[in-house]
Amino acid sequence: MVRLDITRLPGIVKELAPDAEELVGRIYSWYVEPGHLAFPDAMREWVREKYGDIETQQIVRVTNNQTGESTLFNSVRSRRPVLTPRAEETRDLRALSAEGPFANPLEETPADTFGRIDGDHWVTASNIAKYDYLHAVIIAKEDDPYITGEPQIADLLNVAVRWCQDANRANPRAIYPFIIWNFLWRAGASIVRSHAQVLLTHQPYAAPARLDEVRDEYRCRYGCEYYDDLFAVHTAVGLGLVYRGARVMAHLTPRKEHEVAIITTSPHDIAPALAKVLECYRSIGVQSYNAAVYMPPLGEAGYYVAWVVDRGDLHSRTSDIGGMELYAGTPVVASDPFRLMEHLAAAMLP
Numbered sequence: 001m002v003r004l005d006i007t008r009l010p011g012i013v014k015e016l017a018p019d020a021e022e023l024v025g026r027i028y029s030w031y032v033e034p035g036h037l038a039f040p041d042a043m044r045e046w047v048r049e050k051y052g053d054i055e056t057q058q059i060v061r062v063t064n065n066q067t068g069e070s071t072l073f074n075s076v077r078s079r080r081p082v083l084t085p086r087a088e089e090t091r092d093l094r095a096l097s098a099e100g101p102f103a104n105p106l107e108e109t110p111a112d113t114f115g116r117i118d119g120d121h122w123v124t125a126s127n128i129a130k131y132d133y134l135h136a137v138i139i140a141k142e143d144d145p146y147i148t149g150e151p152q153i154a155d156l157l158n159v160a161v162r163w164c165q166d167a168n169r170a171n172p173r174a175i176y177p178f179i180i181w182n183f184l185w186r187a188g189a190s191i192v193r194s195h196a197q198v199l200l201t202h203q204p205y206a207a208p209a210r211l212d213e214v215r216d217e218y219r220c221r222y223g224c225e226y227y228d229d230l231f232a233v234h235t236a237v238g239l240g241l242v243y244r245g246a247r248v249m250a251h252l253t254p255r256k257e258h259e260v261a262i263i264t265t266s267p268h269d270i271a272p273a274l275a276k277v278l279e280c281y282r283s284i285g286v287q288s289y290n291a292a293v294y295m296p297p298l299g300e301a302g303y304y305v306a307w308v309v310d311r312g313d314l315h316s317r318t319s320d321i322g323g324m325e326l327y328a329g330t331p332v333v334a335s336d337p338f339r340l341m342e343h344l345a346a347a348m349l350p
Contacts, residue, residue, distance in 0.1 A: 140194035154271035186288035246273035250337040258310040
């Protein structure tokens with residue numbers, strides 16, 4: 001059996017039924033082009049030992065025709081090993097997590113004027129340096145920063161939803177919620193102890209607002225829900241599965257390494273799948289990540305979409321983003337979504 005990878009995407013799509021092939025082509029386009037290298041003789045042995053024969057490399061670019069998202073893949077880059085944290089590093093992180101103001105939030109962090117939300121595993125504080133006018137930090141009660149259990153993830157989301165309800169009662173014009181979780185410093189966190197951020201505003205943020213526009217345009221043009229078709233496309237090419245009611249995708253145009261999208265119609269259905277994704281991340285050596293949840297306006301039914309992306313080695317001296325991400329709008333990604341899907345399926349399917 002041929003092992004699937006992103007370079008085989010055109011062939012995978014051609015083997016689909018005509019209606020499935022049309023649907024994939026409606027949302028995605030791609031190209032596969034060879035990149036060529038000429039190595040000096042002094043390098044050849046070292047290159048072959050480390051990478052094999054890479055004088056010709058297959059470059060894949062996948063573009064979402066509806067959103068404009070685009071990602072470049074190079075299978076050579078995906079061969080680099082991913083290392084798990086050493087045991088002593090994990091212990092150091094736990095010790096660091098037990099220090100600082102987040103270790104004693106009731107005494108050392110401010111509360112919102114409407115109070116705190118106190119869950120089983122998390123408690124809120126008003127962010128001392130706010131992103132926006134309604135902005136709380138959701139702080140873990142546990143010292144271990146590596147939180148992957150379903151009860152803890154479910155409680156995090158529950159605390160966030162309850163905070164949004166209280167914040168809306170304090171400021172009824174604020175109806176657009178947004179949740180982010182920056183895990184450790186590679187992902188932008190300034191404190192080791194696990195903490196997420198929840199915001200509520202009267203004007204939606206640009207990225208989720210743009211996706212809502214895409215959905216409206218897609219519905220008008222095709223008479224279908226964009227998220228439904230997006231998941232159908234990922235499933236058709238082998239990059240989607242359903243776990244306890246949540247639709248999970250190894251994203252075809254990831255922002256960076258190992259990006260996963262989870263689509264549900266309730267915030268509470270996110271927790272089981274997100275917990276499994278974080279367990280999977282841990283098993284493949286992901287050390288830092290960003291997560292976000294796009295939510296409908298308060299009081300309205302709609303889709304809840306969680307995004308999770310790997311932010312790289314905690315001890316790397318290089319950044320995981322550069323000019324391509326910032327100005328070309330096209331991330332360069334080392335991981336292959338088909339390899340990621342193998343790990344997700346192993347974690348989620350019986």
